[in-house]
Amino acid sequence: RGLCRDLVVQGHQLTVAYAPHRADEKFKEFVSDHRDRIRFVQLKVGRGISPLSDLRAIVRLLRLIKAEDPFDIVHGHSSKGGALARIAGRCSGIPTVYTPHSLIMASIAISRVKAYLYTSIEYILGHWATSRIIAVSEGERELILKLRLVREDHVAIVENGIDDQDLEYFSQGLDREDTSQRPLTFGSIMRFTPQKAPGHLIEAFARLVEMSPSVPVRLVVAGDGELFAEAKERVIASGLGEKVSLLGWRTDVREVLRELDVFVVSSLYEGLSYGTIEAMAAKLPVVTTDVFGTKETVAAVPGNVLVPVGDLQALARGMYQLTIPTGQGSVRRSLQRIGQANHDYVRASLRQSEVTRRTLEIYRALC
8 A cells, every 4th residue: 555655646657456355444445545546456366276266367457458558567466466467467578576475485384285386386477477576574585585486686675664654643642651550461463364373372472471470461462364263262261351352353553552562473474564563663662473574673673572483482481571670660661662762763764655766666677
């Protein structure tokens, strides 16, 4: 959304194809607000591989490209969007750009068979139909090159960024008082999918409660997805219903972040998590699994905590670490100092305007 908004403001013409069944309320609002400036095309495709519906989508894109000719660039986002866009662009003779936004092959939970299948697909598309891959972190770039998905000179790094308007809001509107008597609140905003490992977060929080019986704590998680019902059952089974709030899908992300003292990421793999940099912009300290993008962002600010991927005890210990006073005032004062440093880092290094500028440089080089 941020890239599209910036491109339109700068006078570029956009056509956006998307899967309506995966469009959340924020995206629907974006479509409604920009109908007069962007052409939106709905594609009836699922997330998984489905030869029939995928072929129909490719045919639809080919017809669209022929009708709208000439496009200068086709840019596909995520694995499914990236595959369909690159095939259609390659068949139409148009330069293609692909941003994976995390590669499933980075997951510690993926089977060898699936890893081989997805790597083979990405390899074929990378060498046949990809002008540039945009990695959103150095770790993602290294994996792309390790798997030889494209030639080295076909990979660029453009980190994700936060809209300038959001940065201004977070700068002015999310200062937290140190006098609050409410429990120390850990939380996250996620899609309830295997990638995000919501069960790991709930289990780690249960262990945190055992570690710190004298410290009032709570967990707040916003989001929805295929594992939401299972996550609710986990909460009930743990007996922590009074300490854990699963909010479901929320569009008021800013208000959710306002409730939190610490942001927690339990993901098995990422490219560079939007949720993480949004939490950093919102002046929250972060406890995260050591997925791609964290070493050059979260680890750049002292006080944040990185833990091994899939290690529930380490995740619990990381959360516990931020409940201990540092000797420089109360726990909340310490958390606020880390949060302010996070905000300053994002403000200096991860702005959407810079993302758009660098993406446009890639487009222009290919044209």
